[in-house]
Amino acid sequence: MTTLMERICMRGNLPLRILVAILVVIAVLFICIPLVALLLRVPQTLLFASLQDPVVLDALFLSLVTASISMVIVIGFGTPIAYINARCQYPGKKIIDTITDLPVVLPPAVAGLALLMAFGRRGLVGQYLNLMGIDIAFTTIAVIIAQVFVASPFYIRQARTSFASINRVYEHAARTLGASPLTTFFSITVPLAINGILSGAVMTFARALGEFGATIMFAGNLQGKTQTMPLAIYGALQGDMDASLALAVILVFISFAVIIVIKILTEKEEAVP
């Protein structure tokens, strides 16, 4: 008995291999061609000039910092939900599971308006924060909140699936040998689920980096404070298209670099046994 994977990766069966190769090439080209077109369209001099433009540097810095913070927050608050929903049965579990998915369905601009109605100075919660002198809308914190709201489902979903797929025998063994539940979680569960956790975190980071609609509504658009890369790109698009495309290329390259670094760092975990 051979698995499908073995047939494709190791053995002969030429027609099947050719078919798979064609499908793979089409899929990769489909993603690469628009990116290459973008790259060819942008004059390289403009690319380097953009990298010295303070507007671009501000936006790039702000994007990387906010997306990283958002990712850390999502991991912190999302991991317990993902774990509980993967392991425990409790009333209303399906509802909680669905609620955590909802931000994906909501159009981002509507999500931004909803955040304003919740945390704006006249908002459901915001009006009380306002009385305490806390103002969130139009600040960098609002940028992070918008990103966390929109990007959290990507992590929670992925982490939940990984936790659910772990063989619990290992956890039981650790517990029998006297490890505390927390030690078991961090030294057994997390390492076993690390691939899913990391890929979920990367997706969340990428989604946060690309966030536009919720940010523009809830955080506004101000250079150095709330103007992230997507906002700068959209702004430039209405004036100078080449400048805007240069920014987009920079964003694509930075995202690519960040994601590939994470992939390389976790490569050994991914090796097929």
Added chain:
Amino acid sequence: MTRSTTLISLAVGITILLLTAGCTSPGTAPAPEKNELTVFAAASLTGAMTDIAKAYEAAHPDTKIILNFDGSQALRTQIEQGAHADLFLSANTKHMTALQGEGLIVNDSVKTFTKNKLAVLIPKDNRANITGLSDLATPGIRLVMGTKEVPFGDYTRQALGKMANDTAYGPEFRNAVMKNVVSEDPAVTALVAHLRVGEADAGIAYASDVSEEDKALVIMLPIPDRYNVIAVYPLGIVQESKVKDQAAAFAQFITSTEGNAILIRYGFVPVDR
């Protein structure tokens, strides 16, 4: 004769019968064909032109007006690329002049049909207590305006420039106003949303940008003409049009008292004649 040829000749016979019947059947003569007039109009005219077209169709049941709304730049490109249009309504002279230069517009049909002025928009409850232009410089006021790339944001900066050059306000006034900007919105819709939820204290946009429903929620503070940047809207008949007479008649209607009244209702400023 074989069976299949019999079937084929039968099918052909039935088809011919049906076709001739369709051609000669009495009593179902098609309704008199309506004259179709295709109008390309700047997006800011959406509300006003929809109403004007309805009023015109009511008075001329034989005419059907097809409206295509988009940014003036996009409409210009479409006309240049050979899209079919009879009448072009632009939000600025730049694009009309360009099309005239390319010989795509009937020169003596071009005329200004309306104007648009910037105004300060304030949420109805006016918690920041803004009563005049000078209040925009009060520290702590939350002001929203367009990005410098979009026309309404560009014109806002031009208007502030005129005020900075006037001894009544001066450059410090402009600096103080710009300091109060919490967001540079890339679209009027985002700006109006920020005002509607009360998150911003004031915004600067075109008077016609406030929709009929939003008028009840917003106070409009006029900006005097000497500081204002008045947008001029020209119309012109497209050279390629095959119904130039009808296009001229509709253009006439737009500038009539009835057409003007609708434009004024939507916040546009009539042209002095």
